[in-house]
Amino acid sequence: MELNELWFLLIAVLFTGFFFLEGFDFGVGMATRLLSRNDLQTRVLINTIGPFWDANEVWLITAAGAMFAAFPEWYSTMFSGYYLVLTLILLALIGRGVAFEFRGKGKGEAWKKTWDAAILIGSFVPPMLFGMVFASLVKGVPIDQNMEMTAGFSDIVNGYSLWAGVTVTGLCLLHGLNFISLRTVGELREKSRVLAAKLLPMQAVLMAVLVGWTVMVTDLFERQGILLTAAVLLGAVAFVLARHFLRQGREGWAFGMTGAMILLTFVSMFIGLFPRVMVSTIDSAFDLTLYNAASSPYTLKAMTIVAAVLLPFVLAYQAWSYFVFHKRVTEKDHLEY
Amino acid sequence: MDIVDLGRLQFAITTIFHFVFVPISIGLSLLVAIMETMYVVKKNDLYKKMAKFWGTFLLINFAVGIVTGIMQEFQFGMNWSDFSRFVGDVFGTPLAIEALLAFFLESTFIGLWVFGWDRLSKGVHLACIWLVSIGTILSALWILAANSFMQQPVGFAINNGRAEMVDFFALLTNGQLLYEFPHTVFAAFATGAFLVAGISAWKLLKKQDVTFFVQSFKIAIVVALISSLAIAQFGHGQAQYLVATQPMKMAASEGLWETSSDPAPWTVFATIDPEKQENGFEIKIPYLLSVLTYNSLSGSVPGMLELQAEYEKTYGPGNYIPPVRTTFWSFRIMVAGGSAMILLALYGAYLALRKKLEQPNKRFMQLMVAGISLPFIANSAGWIMTEVGRQPWTVFGLLRVEDSVSPSISTGEVWFSLIAFTTIYLILLCLLAYLFARVAKKGPDMDSHGDVEDLQLQDPFDRVRSERYGA
Numbered sequence: 001m002e003l004n005e006l007w008f009l010l011i012a013v014l015f016t017g018f019f020f021l022e023g024f025d026f027g028v029g030m031a032t033r034l035l036s037r038n039d040l041q042t043r044v045l046i047n048t049i050g051p052f053w054d055a056n057e058v059w060l061i062t063a064a065g066a067m068f069a070a071f072p073e074w075y076s077t078m079f080s081g082y083y084l085v086l087t088l089i090l091l092a093l094i095g096r097g098v099a100f101e102f103r104g105k106g107k108g109e110a111w112k113k114t115w116d117a118a119i120l121i122g123s124f125v126p127p128m129l130f131g132m133v134f135a136s137l138v139k140g141v142p143i144d145q146n147m148e149m150t151a152g153f154s155d156i157v158n159g160y161s162l163w164a165g166v167t168v169t170g171l172c173l174l175h176g177l178n179f180i181s182l183r184t185v186g187e188l189r190e191k192s193r194v195l196a197a198k199l200l201p202m203q204a205v206l207m208a209v210l211v212g213w214t215v216m217v218t219d220l221f222e223r224q225g226i227l228l229t230a231a232v233l234l235g236a237v238a239f240v241l242a243r244h245f246l247r248q249g250r251e252g253w254a255f256g257m258t259g260a261m262i263l264l265t266f267v268s269m270f271i272g273l274f275p276r277v278m279v280s281t282i283d284s285a286f287d288l289t290l291y292n293a294a295s296s297p298y299t300l301k302a303m304t305i306v307a308a309v310l311l312p313f314v315l316a317y318q319a320w321s322y323f324v325f326h327k328r329v330t331e332k333d334h335l336e337y
Numbered sequence: 338m339d340i341v342d343l344g345r346l347q348f349a350i351t352t353i354f355h356f357v358f359v360p361i362s363i364g365l366s367l368l369v370a371i372m373e374t375m376y377v378v379k380k381n382d383l384y385k386k387m388a389k390f391w392g393t394f395l396l397i398n399f400a401v402g403i404v405t406g407i408m409q410e411f412q413f414g415m416n417w418s419d420f421s422r423f424v425g426d427v428f429g430t431p432l433a434i435e436a437l438l439a440f441f442l443e444s445t446f447i448g449l450w451v452f453g454w455d456r457l458s459k460g461v462h463l464a465c466i467w468l469v470s471i472g473t474i475l476s477a478l479w480i481l482a483a484n485s486f487m488q489q490p491v492g493f494a495i496n497n498g499r500a501e502m503v504d505f506f507a508l509l510t511n512g513q514l515l516y517e518f519p520h521t522v523f524a525a526f527a528t529g530a531f532l533v534a535g536i537s538a539w540k541l542l543k544k545q546d547v548t549f550f551v552q553s554f555k556i557a558i559v560v561a562l563i564s565s566l567a568i569a570q571f572g573h574g575q576a577q578y579l580v581a582t583q584p585m586k587m588a589a590s591e592g593l594w595e596t597s598s599d600p601a602p603w604t605v606f607a608t609i610d611p612e613k614q615e616n617g618f619e620i621k622i623p624y625l626l627s628v629l630t631y632n633s634l635s636g637s638v639p640g641m642l643e644l645q646a647e648y649e650k651t652y653g654p655g656n657y658i659p660p661v662r663t664t665f666w667s668f669r670i671m672v673a674g675g676s677a678m679i680l681l682a683l684y685g686a687y688l689a690l691r692k693k694l695e696q697p698n699k700r701f702m703q704l705m706v707a708g709i710s711l712p713f714i715a716n717s718a719g720w721i722m723t724e725v726g727r728q729p730w731t732v733f734g735l736l737r738v739e740d741s742v743s744p745s746i747s748t749g750e751v752w753f754s755l756i757a758f759t760t761i762y763l764i765l766l767c768l769l770a771y772l773f774a775r776v777a778k779k780g781p782d783m784d785s786h787g788d789v790e791d792l793q794l795q796d797p798f799d800r801v802r803s804e805r806y807g808a
Binding site for chain 2: 317
């Protein structure tokens with residue numbers, strides 16, 4: 001494998017990992033409004049992701065950093081092209097991040113209500129907007145011969161991208177609900193499992209329509225028909241199994257299945273894009289690919305060595321942190337937030 | 338304002354705000370790590386209480402530092418895409434490594450530290466906070482490696498119209514980095530130390546939890562003293578290095594239009610007229626600039642006009658003189674702030690040594706409270722001098738600011754994000770100050786959720802009854 005391809009793969013892994021991990025903590029953030037009856041339950045919910053959300057967000061930061069280093073043209077075109085969308089995502093993430101830490105340290109009901117709202121909005125907006133960004137990315141945006149993206153409103157906000165946004169948001173919510181039923185006891189555990197089971201069919205419809213829509217408006221299936229069809233079939237299996245496991249109350253497996261749906265969604269997207277990283281609607285000659293957008297071979301090599309040395313440690317201690325906090329959170333625990 | 342000015346303003350605001358929180362994180366995590374080490378070694382619960390109390394400040398601040406940091410990373414692509422295209426090959430690498438090596442370390446182990454008090458053994462828990470501390474320092478190392486490249490580009494070659502990396506290790510052995518990194522990291526240690534010392538002084542003035550805060554003050558003042566001396570030492574080295582590598586920045590920070598006499602005097606105060614390119618009223622100390630620059634009683638320092646002529650020969654026509662007043666005064670504010678920190682730390686250490694903290698010298702303790710602001714003022718001034726003094730370059734000698742900006746964005750977009758982020762930063766700053774004051778007021782025997790929880794844990798009918806019958 002060439003280093004350009006390796007780095008495309010790594011960035012795909014980082015983004016997919018981000019949606020898998022932060023996906024459930026976005027979901028938990030959204031579910032705070034749906035599940036909790038009182039402040040204590042809200043605190044339990046937030047504490048289920050307490051030790052993790054921060055490191056989960058670093059997957060996004062690392063994905064952006066890796067884009068900058070390995071594909072500076074991609075980073076430059078995309079980040080300046082989606083200027084307003086990224087601004088909104090950042091504002092949402094800022095509000096959400098401090099909300100977890102702040103809500104328990106101030107005084108009074110209004111204080112907590114404000115931060116609860118920040119958690120809700122901050123957990124809903126990023127997956128929605130990221131869904132829209134990636135949908136418009138595969139559908140194509142106007143990119144000229146200088147690799148400048150000049151997207152108008154309708155290039156980013158349209159039926160297809162909105163549908164994709166809702167679908168990604170729904171996936172995160174579902175994933176989060178399964179995480180909650182995996183990490184809590186009693187009422188919360190039960191309620192989140194029931195709600196997940198209810199949302200599952202709706203999510204299947206959202207997903208099916210998105211797949212059909214993708215076949216119509218993008219060239220992903222033309223380019224990678226066999227692989228993407230396989231991914232769709234696997235996704236369908238994951239839905240059926242998720243339903244089965246939710247009914248049986250096997251929460252770990254159900255969580256694994258919603259995770260698989262997220263993985264399949266984003267992996268399919270990157271497979272369909274390959275070897276492009278951004279699609280130009282002006283002329284396919286202006287597409288950004290993992291060759292014309294890349295850093296020099298020397299830089300890619302240096303980065304590869306660094307990543308090969310560091311990644312095993314990063315993955316090991318992150319896995320360890322999940323192991324340390326594998327016990328369920330109860331109302332009797334020390335609740336930090 | 339055009340898009341370049343707006344982008345610069347946004348960069349300045351983002352960087353200065355972010356660099357309010359970052360030094361607190363670096364400094365406080367070191368102090369908390371020291372406190373927890375003392376707890377594990379001395380087995381005295383007082384130190385555990387200290388780690389938890391000061392850890393609360395760390396956590397509040399950490400959240401803000403992280404979220405403002407994302408903007409710091411994203412804005413290179415958003416506002417400065419031509420810069421990112423030109424130097425991404427070199428500049429992106431330290432940023433990616435920063436995320437991979439430092440951010441993951443900090444964020445994972447701070448989570449383990451907060452939630453792991455009852456689940457990890459003492460030794461492992463202690464290791465967590467040290468890893469957080471190391472993570473914050475590594476983060477500074479890599480971001481400063483990137484910044485040092487902008488000050489003094491090394492290890493690259495211009496190919497295909499962009500700077501491409503040819504020597505990775507040159508980035509890490511960049512002479513600029515060897516001064517900038519220790520100077521900045523010690524400034525961060527001092528920021529945390531003056532915060533802890535200042536809050537302790539405030540509590541000692543009120544005679545609350547005296548044992549606890551005397552001990553906190555002692556640890557903090559030791560760190561403050563070592564750090565503020567080290568800042569001066571490395572700052573001095575950096576200034577000398579500056580004369581060799583970025584003489585224009587040095588000349589601007591001295592308000593030196595004409596090349597100085599030999600020996601060169603140091604200007605304490607000057608009214609600067611950038612239009613006429615001369616100074617009006619000046620106060621000078623003889624010999625001092627020669628001493629500061631060359632460690633000797635002789636030697637002249639090149640002035641801006643001479644350098645301007647030289648740069649025009651090398652880089653073509655243009656104005657290579659940075660905003661002189663800003664550079665001159667930010668340098669003086671930084672030095673004054675740093676000097677005041679050394680004096681405060683020295684006297685504080687003297688009081689601690691003479692065991693006079695229990696009956697505090699009121700005036701001095703009030704100064705220590707006010708002293709919390711000193712590192713922030715000096716830090717900001719230092720960054721302003723470094724970044725403004727580099728103008729008109731983004732990457733010294735290679736890329737100008739006006740060629741760095743994103744071509745595809747509109748002023749309206751930048752205005753929107755500028756206003757939105759500035760507003761949210763101001764709100765965050767106020768909230769941080771409010772929460773710091775609140776946690777400090779409650780003292781070490783706090784319980785963060787205490788206020789609201791009692792009400793909600795009660796049976797609602799009980800509350801009605803108790804209100805009605807007063808039971």
